[in-house]
Amino acid sequence: MAAYRICFFNDIPDSRGHDHHVCQRTIEIADATDEGQAIANAIGRFEQLENVSHWRLHARTFECAEIVPTRSIAD
Template sequence: MARYMVTFFKDILGDNGHHAEVCQHLLEVEAANSGDATELAKRKFCEIERLSDWSLHADRLRVSESERPLEQQAPH
C-alpha cells in the first residue's frame, strides 16, 4: 500500500472579481493505487462533511503520492 495526499478544491470569485482556488480539505489515505485513493478520499470527505456527494463542497480534487514513508509496525 502507498500513501496518497488528496486535496479537495473549490473555485470562488473574490470581492475583487478575480477567481481563486480554495482548499476545502486535505486527506492522507493509504491505498493500492491513485484510483483507489481517490474513491476512499471521496467517501471520507463525505463522512466528514456529512454530504451525499463530495462535489457539493468541492469542484475538483488532486491526488499525489505522499513523500512520507509508511510507518513500520514493530513485530509482536
C-alpha cells in the first residue's frame, strides 16, 4: 500500500484577466493499492466535501503525487 496526495486546481482570473492556477483542496489518501485507486478515492472525497455531483464543478484539474516517507538523520 502507498500514500498519495491529490491536489485539485482551478484557474482563477485576477483583476487584469490573467489566470492563476490555484489549489482548491488537497486530499491525502493513506492506503491505496495504486495511483488509480488513490485518484478515485480522492475524487469521491472531494465531491463529498464540496457537496457536488461531479468534481469538475469545483475544479478544473488535479495532480497526484506519491507521498514518500522521509527518513531522519538518526535512521
